[in-house]
Structure formats: structure tokens, C-alpha cells
Amino acid sequence: MDEGQRQCLTFWLLDTMFALPITVVQEVLQDVRITPIPKTPDFLEGVMNLRGRIVPVVDLKKKFAMAHTPHTEDTAVVVVCIPFENRELLAGIRVDGVESVRSFAETALCPPPQMGVPVPLDFLEAILLEEDQVLLFLNIARIFTRSELRDVRRAEKGKDGGEADDPS
Structure with a gap:
């Protein structure tokens, strides 16, 4: 890949296209069985x-x-690595559909606008205007609070997310 290029996985949530750096994406899965965990966010x-x-x-x-x-045949789980406390948490993120892996010129990316986007600005790293749509580049490390990442870590360890059995 050329220097000055960013390779990303693009995906849909409702009518909005998002992108994640390919470096945080482990894999994309279809038709995943999810087991609910009580007392989690x-x-x-x-x-x-x-x-x-x-x-x-x-x-x-x-x-x-x-x-x-509702979930459709296009619904997928993107497995990502989230940096947390000097290690990486593996998590799946449910999306409405995966578009493709694409490269973008760094010079084409713009800072996010101060309003008019469907997610909190802190979650965004950049945007790209493409023909008639806007592509939102997510920063996976900013999407979750420390407390939420602790909940994710507890779920990863198989705990129920309750405070009583977590000594931290």
C-alpha cells in the first residue's frame, strides 16, 4: 500500500456508511449465534x-x-481488537452489512463537522465526502468508556458483569 493511504473496512449501520482501519479488524462473520449475558449494558x-x-x-x-x-441476511459481526489497559480486547460489533475493504488517500479525509452526524463526534476520527454520501471513519478506541470496556472484558472472561464478583 502506498504511503499516505489508509486501508479500511467499510460497513453500514442503517443508511450510514462507516469505516474502520483494517489494522483493528480480525475478521467478518455471518450468521453468528449470540448468547445473551444477564446484567450487562x-x-x-x-x-x-x-x-x-x-x-x-x-x-x-x-x-x-x-x-x-431486524437482522437480515446482510447482518454481520466484525471482530475487532480494542486497545485497553496495555492489551487488546477482542470484541464483535454487529453491523447491518459489510461493504468492502478500500484504500483512501489521507489527504482526502476531513475533520468531522461539529454537527449533523448520527454518532457522537468523539467517536469519529475523520470523514470523507464521496459523490452523494458521507463516509464516517470511526476510532474504535474512543467508542467505549473505561467502564464499558471493563464490562466487555468481564463478558470476555465469562462473568455475568455484576459488580459483586469483580474485585477491581
């Missing part, structure tokens, strides 16, 4: 079995307070 859909590893799954539409829509 609303956006934490549950956990999945990824080749013997418990991986929490986050519903990004709930996290972004977007409208709920």
Missing part, C-alpha cells in the same frame, strides 16, 4: 464462541442510539 448483545474463545458482541446501533432494525 444494553449495547452488549451477548457473547459468541469464536473457535473456543468467548468474544463479547456489541450492537453498535444501540451504542450510537440509532433506530433498531
Whole structure:
């Protein structure tokens, strides 16, 4: 890849296209069985079995307070690495559909506007205007608070997310 290029996975939530750096994406899965976990935040859909590893799954539409829509054949789980406390948490993020892996020129990216986007500005790294649409570049490290990442870590370890059995 040329210097000055950013390679990203693009995906849809409702009618909005998002991008994540390919460096944080592990894989994309279709038709995933999710097991709900009691006493976890609303956006934490549950956990999945990824080749013997418990991986929490986050519903990004709930996290972004977007409208709920039923799952379709295009619904997917993007497995990502989230930096947290000097290590990486593996998590799945539920999306409405995966578009493609694409490269973008760094010079084409713009800072996010101060309003008019469907997610909190802190979650965005950049935007790109493309023909008749706007592409929103997410910063996976900014999407979750420390407390939420602790909940994700507890789910990854198989705990119920309750405070009573977490000594930290």
C-alpha cells in the first residue's frame, strides 16, 4: 500500500456508511449465534464462541442510539481488537452489512463537522465526502468508556458483569 493511504473496512449501520482501519479488524462473520449475558449494558448483545474463545458482541446501533432494525441476511459481526489497559480486547460489533475493504488517500479525509452526524463526534476520527454520501471513519478506541470496556472484558472472561464478583 502506498504511503499516505489508509486501508479500511467499510460497513453500514442503517443508511450510514462507516469505516474502520483494517489494522483493528480480525475478521467478518455471518450468521453468528449470540448468547445473551444477564446484567450487562444494553449495547452488549451477548457473547459468541469464536473457535473456543468467548468474544463479547456489541450492537453498535444501540451504542450510537440509532433506530433498531431486524437482522437480515446482510447482518454481520466484525471482530475487532480494542486497545485497553496495555492489551487488546477482542470484541464483535454487529453491523447491518459489510461493504468492502478500500484504500483512501489521507489527504482526502476531513475533520468531522461539529454537527449533523448520527454518532457522537468523539467517536469519529475523520470523514470523507464521496459523490452523494458521507463516509464516517470511526476510532474504535474512543467508542467505549473505561467502564464499558471493563464490562466487555468481564463478558470476555465469562462473568455475568455484576459488580459483586469483580474485585477491581
